[in-house]
Amino acid sequence: MEQLVPLLVALPLGAAFLIVMIAHAGPLKRLTTPLAVLAVLVNLLIAGRLLWAGALHVYVGGWGQGQTLGIELVCDGLSKLMLIVINFVALASIIFATQYMRRFTKVWLFDALFLLMTGAMSAVVLAGDMFNLFVFLEVAAIASYALVAFGCESEELEAAFKYLILGTVGSAFILLGVTILYSLTGHLNMAKISEALRTIGPDSPGVLLGGAAIIAGLALKAAMVPFHAWLPDAHPSAPAPISAMLSGVLIKASGVYALARVVFGVLGVSPYYANILIAMGLLSMVLGMFLAIGQWDFKRLLAYSSISQVGYVVLALGVAAEAMSRAAPDRTVAALCLFGGLFHLFNHATFKSLLFLASGSIEQQAHTRLLKEMGGLSRRMPVTSFCCRIGALSISGVPPFNGFFSKLIIIIALVLSGHNVLAAVGIGVAVGTLLMYIKVQRYVLEGEPSDAVAAAREAPAGMCIALVLLTIVCICAGLALVPLRDLLFTPAGEALLGALP
Amino acid sequence: MSQPGMTIIVKNTTRIIAGFIALFGVYIALTGHLSPGGGFAGGVILAAAAVLVVLAFGSGFAGRIVNEPKCHIWDGTGAMGFLVVALCGYITGGFFVNFIPIGTAHHLLSGGMIPLANLAILLKVGAGLAGAFVALSAFKYGRPRSIRRVGREL
Amino acid sequence: MGITIYLLTFAVLLVGLYIVVAKKNIIKIIVGVLIIDYAVNLLLVLVGYRSDGVAPILSPGQTAADLAETGVDPLPQAMVLTSIVIGLGITALMVSMAIRLHQKYGTFDMNRIRKLRG
Numbered sequence: 022m023e024q025l026v027p028l029l030v031a032l033p034l035g036a037a038f039l040i041v042m043i044a045h046a047g048p049l050k051r052l053t054t055p056l057a058v059l060a061v062l063v064n065l066l067i068a069g070r071l072l073w074a075g076a077l078h079v080y081v082g083g084w085g086q087g088q089t090l091g092i093e094l095v096c097d098g099l100s101k102l103m104l105i106v107i108n109f110v111a112l113a114s115i116i117f118a119t120q121y122m123r124r125f126t127k128v129w130l131f132d133a134l135f136l137l138m139t140g141a142m143s144a145v146v147l148a149g150d151m152f153n154l155f156v157f158l159e160v161a162a163i164a165s166y167a168l169v170a171f172g173c174e175s176e177e178l179e180a181a182f183k184y185l186i187l188g189t190v191g192s193a194f195i196l197l198g199v200t201i202l203y204s205l206t207g208h209l210n211m212a213k214i215s216e217a218l219r220t221i222g223p224d225s226p227g228v229l230l231g232g233a234a235i236i237a238g239l240a241l242k243a244a245m246v247p248f249h250a251w252l253p254d255a256h257p258s259a260p261a262p263i264s265a266m267l268s269g270v271l272i273k274a275s276g277v278y279a280l281a282r283v284v285f286g287v288l289g290v291s292p293y294y295a296n297i298l299i300a301m302g303l304l305s306m307v308l309g310m311f312l313a314i315g316q317w318d319f320k321r322l323l324a325y326s327s328i329s330q331v332g333y334v335v336l337a338l339g340v341a342a343e344a345m346s347r348a349a350p351d352r353t354v355a356a357l358c359l360f361g362g363l364f365h366l367f368n369h370a371t372f373k374s375l376l377f378l379a380s381g382s383i384e385q386q387a388h389t390r391l392l393k394e395m396g397g398l399s400r401r402m403p404v405t406s407f408c409c410r411i412g413a414l415s416i417s418g419v420p421p422f423n424g425f426f427s428k429l430i431i432i433i434a435l436v437l438s439g440h441n442v443l444a445a446v447g448i449g450v451a452v453g454t455l456l457m458y459i460k461v462q463r464y465v466l467e468g469e470p471s472d473a474v475a476a477a478r479e480a481p482a483g484m485c486i487a488l489v490l491l492t493i494v495c496i497c498a499g500l501a502l503v504p505l506r507d508l509l510f511t512p513a514g515e516a517l518l519g520a521l522p
Numbered sequence: 523m524s525q526p527g528m529t530i531i532v533k534n535t536t537r538i539i540a541g542f543i544a545l546f547g548v549y550i551a552l553t554g555h556l557s558p559g560g561g562f563a564g565g566v567i568l569a570a571a572a573v574l575v576v577l578a579f580g581s582g583f584a585g586r587i588v589n590e591p592k593c594h595i596w597d598g599t600g601a602m603g604f605l606v607v608a609l610c611g612y613i614t615g616g617f618f619v620n621f622i623p624i625g626t627a628h629h630l631l632s633g634g635m636i637p638l639a640n641l642a643i644l645l646k647v648g649a650g651l652a653g654a655f656v657a658l659s660a661f662k663y664g665r666p667r668s669i670r671r672v673g674r675e676l
Numbered sequence: 677m678g679i680t681i682y683l684l685t686f687a688v689l690l691v692g693l694y695i696v697v698a699k700k701n702i703i704k705i706i707v708g709v710l711i712i713d714y715a716v717n718l719l720l721v722l723v724g725y726r727s728d729g730v731a732p733i734l735s736p737g738q739t740a741a742d743l744a745e746t747g748v749d750p751l752p753q754a755m756v757l758t759s760i761v762i763g764l765g766i767t768a769l770m771v772s773m774a775i776r777l778h779q780k781y782g783t784f785d786m787n788r789i790r791k792l793r794g
Contacts, residue, residue, distance in 0.1 A: 027608075027617035035605050041598030045591040082611075082618040090751070152755055159762045166769055175780040176791050182773050186705055189766055190696060193712045196759060197689070200716065203752070204723040558733065562761060628736050654768045661775045 022074045025067055026096050026147065027081065029104060032067075033140030036060035037133040044129035054119050057132040061115050061139060065108035068143075072101055072508065076516070078149070093149030093210055098512025102363060103146035103278050105509065106370045109494070110269045111139045114262040117378050117487035120480075121261055121385065131171060131260075138164035138266065142274040150209040151199045151287065158195065158242065158275045162188050165271055169259045180254035187251045191241030198235030201227060202287070211287045215520065223291045232288045236297060239283065243276020245335060246304035249328050253312070256327065257320035257390070261381020264320060268327040269374030273366055277331060281338050286520040290342040298339025303446060305332030310453040319380045319390045319465065323373065326457060329450060330369045330416065336443065337362025337431045344438050345521055352518065354438045359514035360506060361430035367509070368423040368498060372415040375491035379409035382480035382488070383465065389473050392461065397470030401477040406466050408488040413462055415495045417455035423499035526580030536578035543571040551644035555633035561640035565647025572652035581659045590660070593653030600646030607638050681722060689715035702774045702784040709770070713763045717756050724752030 036056055043049040071077070077096040084091025096104075115135060122128050141161035148154040166188065170181035203209055205227050206217035218228060237248070244252035252272070256264050284294045309329030316322035341358035344351045382405050383398060384390050399406040415422035418429075428451050435444035470477075479485070498505060527533060544567075551564030576584045611619035625632035692715055695708025729748035734740065774784065781789050 024612065024616060031605060031609060031617070035602065035609075038598045038601040038605065041594050042602060045595055079617070081616070083615060083620070152758075156758060156762070159766075163762075163765055163769065170773060170776075173776060175777075178773055178777050178780060179789050179791060182702070182770075182777060185766070185770055185773065186696065186709055189709050189770075190693070190712060192762075193689075193709075193716050196716045197719065200720045200723055200752075209751075558731075562757065627734070651764075654772075658768070658772055658775065661772070661779070 022071070023077050023079050025071060026077055026079045026094050029064060029067055029071075029147065030094075030140050030144040032064055033060050033136040033143065037136035037140065040129055040133040040136070044133075050129065053129040053132045054115075054122075057136055058112075058115050058119065060136055061108060061112045064139070064143065065105075065112050068101065068104040068108050071096060071104070092153050094147045095149035095211075096147055097516040098509075098514070099278070099282070099363075099516040100146045102367065102509045102513040103274060104143060106367055107139065107142050107146065107270050107274055110266060110370050110374045110491075111135075113374060113378065113487045113491050114265045114269075116490070117265070117381070117484050118260075118262040120483040121381055124385075125171065125260070131168070134164045134168050134171075135263075135266070137161075138168065138271070142270060145274050146278055149211055151202065151211060151214065152209050154279060154282075155192070155195050155199055158279065159192055161271060161275055162192065162242070165263070165267060168263045169255050169267070171260055171263065172258075177258040180251075180258035184251040184255035187241060187248070191238040191248070194234045194238035194241070196238075198231045198233075198238065201231030201234065205231065211282070212520070215287050215289060218287070218289060219522065223289050224293075228288070229293065232283075232294060235283055235288075236280065236294065239276055239280045240301055243272050243280060243331060243335070244305075244328055245276075245301040245332070246308050246328065247301070249305070249309070252328060253321055253324045256324040256377075257318065261378055261384065264323075264381070265374035265377040268324065268377055269370045272327065272331060273334075273370060277334050277338070277366060280335065281517060284338070284342055285517040290346040290521060292343065292346050295339050295343035295346050298335055298342060299443070300339075302332045302334070302336030302339050303443065305329060306336060306450045307332075307446065310450050310457070314453060314457045314460070317392050319383070319392055319395075319461070320377070321390075322392075322457065322461065323376050323380060326416070326454065327369075327373055329454065330365070330373065333428065333431055333447070333450075334362045334366045334369070336447070337365065337434065340435060340438050340440060340443070341517075345518070350521075351438065354434060355518060356511075356514050357430065357437065358434040359517055360510050361427055361434050363510050363513050364502075364506075365424075365427035365431060368415065368427045368495075371491050371494045371498065372412045372424060375408060375412040375488060375495060376416065378484070378488055378491070379405055379412060382484045383409070383477075386477035386480065387474045392464040394471060394473045395465045396468040396474065397466075398474055398477060399466040401470060401474060402479050404485045405480050405488060408485075408492045410462065410466065411492045411495055413458040415499075417458045418451045419455070421499050423495055423502075426499050426502055526582050527584075528578050532578045536574055540571045540575050543574065544568050547571065547648065548644065551640045552637065553630070554640040555636040556628060556630070561643025562647050564640070564644045566651060568644060568648035569651035569655070572648070573655050576656060576659060581656065585656075588652055588656055590653060590656055593649045593656060596645055596649035597653055600642050600644070600649060603642035603645065604639055607635055607642060610635070682719065685715050685719040685722065688718065691715075700786040702777060702786060702789075705786070706767070706770045706774060710763070710767060713759070713766075717759055717763075720752045720756045720759065724749035 040053045040056060044053060079094040081092040122131055138161050141157045144157040145154060145161060148157060166181055166185045169184055170177050202214055205221060206214050208214045208217055241248040256268050259267060288294060305328050309325050309332055313322050313325035313329060316325060337358045341355040344355040387395050415424040418425045432444045432447045435447060547564045547567030550559040550567060551561050554560030572588045576588055608618045610621050611617055614621045620634035622634045624634045689712055692708045692711030696705055699705055726748050730746050732743060732747035732750035734743055777789060778784060
């Protein structure tokens, strides 16, 4: 079973290299997209198989447990949850891309970069040491910079350049933090750094400097509010499957996941970090919602709404850290917070990628992204409209869809931990989200068809399959809450809480 | 100048030394497990030979030797080779585990799978850097005419 | 020496940060990002340094324990190499994007590269 874990990284990377090799070889060129779909599918199956294995520790290159050197891959509950999310969204996106990307040239390049990003994200969630985490964050980020600029139009290049500069500065700060932690402890392995930091004391100035650098860098990757400037440009500019991957997975794998892992697993919870997370989450929720309501560009609205929804997850993580950093740690509340936050992370990955993919197929048919120029699409594109509607209902927290349950759990956990104001803000933001998606429904799906959409037809079958796949998960995740909690979210929360003393 | 590229002096010098530069790159990669250097440094030197050829002869003529499809293929092969070396570790135990006898230290045939990995990195880095240079040098041809007059900004 | 040299790397980092934040020319921004990168790399090398240390290469007749006594820490050097390689890839991407942007907009001035708003 342990031998399967490195394959999760090796398989997508190998497929990406193979695609580059065969791309110039005449008839083999047609195989690139099927190869990419196959690689992601096999990866999803492996990730699914690993769910029933315990926590796995793989020491790459035969370095044993006792040695300080060597790279460790950790496949615990949280990694498994993230692997499922990454590979599932990647599968839906690549199926969507088989038909969506036909209007672009050099599709093989897209396939290769897509697999590179998927493989690197899988490696990020498996990384057991800080430097490996940094390296694969960078690999995923480089692939995503290139993918945002894939269309090579003015706006896309501008957005990608902005994203590239801010992303690189963020990475430099992550490396700075890793350096400081290494110089303080002499370790790179997360568990060992965490052990050594306990003897140094989490409040010593060096540790705080390192922690601040890492958290700033990761918050930039997660597009938390003071650092969010690149996201509303970068995510809408990318091709739709990539928007779905960036908003659905990348900001979570390289931002939220890494934040959670670093705060809980390496730095150890302390009131400083907890308050930073709470403040960033709160700001992101509120500002993201207000900025999103004012948007008239469909994909831009979705991008701002991503900031707002990821704010929920970070807020839940922050409150969990706060509950654990009290004099009398409240493990039950922390576990509930983590359950709500991770469930919302899962849900947001499904419904936001669903909405981005739907916006892609709508854009392809209507040739516009402006809400005011659309209208009446529910008659022209029944399948896409149905999926889009389910996604919108889920994200706005309408029962019985999955978004309702995750927001409800987060709000209950906030009340239980004594943060009534935060809970009230959470409810307010949920109402705002509902308003924003009522606006989407009203302008995109309802009403009389406008001139722009007069010629719109239903999207091709492959794109519909991807949408339906995500819709099914959106509907089922809300109904199958309890089995999912036992299978995915409780082990994931345990993995975070178990690293604490 | 009727011919593309640089003067005949540069071209002739390049003709003579480019091969030696490439050879030195391979040497650095092959002895990477014994002395400073290795796949990356060797690959950079190998790419420098390719860059020299492109600079001296102009990317049109040199395109027969160094062009983008070739770089892509060799780049993919190198990366694939590295992955295959890593996966061969499954023969003896796991990912990246050494599967070749280690040999005596400080001899050329030693270090287990490290020389193989260095060779793969040599290919990958050499082709990758050369490809990046070729791609960057190809840009000037694709520049639209309407913008050419505002080229003084730098 | 002492702590001064560490503070100097932080000064270099701040110079890079200033360039990225304050300058409007794309090429200057790229240079600023590179300066930030190099400052972090410099700090990483410094972390592994020990006074009068030797290069961490095993010479014939030497055991690993001897080397650990005298040599500098090789791990940060490996990390710096990785980080430099990543920086190289990012630089190539940044430069090619800058060229493309110049093709599209005819300028390197960030103030005039502004189609995205809101």
